[in-house]
Amino acid sequence: MKTYPNYLLFFLLLLFFSCRSESAKEGAKTALQEDVNTAENSKDTEENLKDTAKLALANAKTILLRKEVPVLCYHQIRDWKASDSQRAHDDIIPPANFREHIKMLADSGYHTILPDELYDYLNYGKKLPAKPIMITFDDTDLDQYTVGASELKKNGFKGVFFIMTVSIGRPKYMSKAQIKELSDAGHVIASHTWNHKNFAQFTDEDWEIQIDKPTQTLEKLTGKKVQYFAYPYGVFKAANLHKLKEHGFKAAFILSTPMDEVNPIYTIRRVIDPGRYTAKNLYNSLQKSFNKKKTVALTLGK
Numbered sequence: 001m002k003t004y005p006n007y008l009l010f011f012l013l014l015l016f017f018s019c020r021s022e023s024a025k026e027g028a029k030t031a032l033q034e035d036v037n038t039a040e041n042s043k044d045t046e047e048n049l050k051d052t053a054k055l056a057l058a059n060a061k062t063i064l065l066r067k068e069v070p071v072l073c074y075h076q077i078r079d080w081k082a083s084d085s086q087r088a089h090d091d092i093i094p095p096a097n098f099r100e101h102i103k104m105l106a107d108s109g110y111h112t113i114l115p116d117e118l119y120d121y122l123n124y125g126k127k128l129p130a131k132p133i134m135i136t137f138d139d140t141d142l143d144q145y146t147v148g149a150s151e152l153k154k155n156g157f158k159g160v161f162f163i164m165t166v167s168i169g170r171p172k173y174m175s176k177a178q179i180k181e182l183s184d185a186g187h188v189i190a191s192h193t194w195n196h197k198n199f200a201q202f203t204d205e206d207w208e209i210q211i212d213k214p215t216q217t218l219e220k221l222t223g224k225k226v227q228y229f230a231y232p233y234g235v236f237k238a239a240n241l242h243k244l245k246e247h248g249f250k251a252a253f254i255l256s257t258p259m260d261e262v263n264p265i266y267t268i269r270r271v272i273d274p275g276r277y278t279a280k281n282l283y284n285s286l287q288k289s290f291n292k293k294k295t296v297a298l299t300l301g302k
Contacts, residue, residue: 005196018263046263058123063264067124069118070290071134071270073230073255074098077143093275095147104279105133107153114158114188115228119251122265128251133286135159138192138230145178158196162192162230162253165214176221183222190228191215191249200237211247228252234270241266 028162033123049082074090090207112127118134120126135152140163152159161182167173174182183189193199193210199282202210211229218226227250241263244252252266271289273282 026072031112048253055124058125060193060262060264063122064259064261066122068269068290068292069113069121069128069132069134070286071118071136071253071268072273073253073270074135074137074144074273075139075146076141077147082203089276093273095143097275097277098147099151100279101273101277101282102135102151102155102157104283106157108283112152112157112159115160115190115251118268119265122251122268134270136162136230138162139196140164140173140179140192142172142174142178143294145182149182149185152187153185157187158186160188160190160228162228163214163218164192164194164196165217166195168217179218180221183224188228189218189222189224189226190230191218191226192230193232196232198233198235199231199240200235202237202240207243207247211244215248230270231255236260236267238262 006093032196052267074093077095077098078092079094080092108131110131110133113128113132113134115134117126117128117132121128135157137159140161144161148159151157160172161179163174163179168179169175172269179189185275191214192212194214195210197206197210225248227248229244229249229252231254234257236252236254238260241260244266246283249266251266251268253270255272256269257269260268271285
């Protein structure tokens with residue numbers, strides 16, 4: 001029988017080195033493409049940083065002159081009790097009324113926005129969707145999760161939940177898991193102090209107790225930065241507004257009263273949706289309250 005050892009060996013060696021050569025070429029090609037992608041990504045990042053650097057924060061006068069975006073505030077969503085005062089009928093909205101109001105907003109073409117969008121609009125003039133509105137909830141009440149978030153979801157809306165951290169896990173209040181679920185679903189979790197202490201009465205110690213520790217609690221819970229704040233009772237102290245920025249907040253929300261002329265970004269106006277309102281009442285109120293012609297004193301910004 002004939003054998004061809006030399007030819008066979010030569011053929012195998014040729015095949016081996018040919019494969020190695022092709023593999024090396026592919027490896028080099030892949031490495032080159034990765035380098036190109038890295039360079040392009042780096043370039044994109046640099047361009048984004050340049051774009052951001054070009055944007056200067058608006059001054060108070062500019063912010064005050066921008067058209068106000070409606071911001072609604074809700075507390076308890078439950079049926080009224082015989083023991084509730086007439087005043088409570090504003091702060092407490094029955095579930096049926098809440099559902100009608102949210103549906104009216106959706107049917108009327110409103111689009112919910114979140115704090116980052118509002119911040120960018122006020123500071124940089126960034127475009128918002130048609131008929132923007134923000135929906136906020138204070139105090140961590142459980143019905144805000146069971147009724148509030150459920151109705152928002154049905155209508156494709158997102159909301160902002162201002163959490164009073166002392167209440168987390170207590171009866172009739174949200175649990176840690178529920179707050180985390182809201183955050184994961186795209187809602188914004190924000191701060192409403194530890195135990196609802198009046199901001200105007202803060203002592204030096206309260207900045208840690210009422211501000212820093214609640215922020216740490218919520219950031220640990222959600223895994224996200226907490227950068228927005230709502231004043232208990234809507235009450236603020238103008239002399240202390242600058243401290244909110246020092247403690248990591250980008251903006252803060254009040255109730256009803258006009259924005260502060262020096263620090264408007266830390267006094268964004270909200271209005272309570274009264275429980276006694278019909279959906280039509282709410283619609284008309286929004287048109288009247290947030291479509292006023294803006295005027296600002298000429299001394300502003302000097």
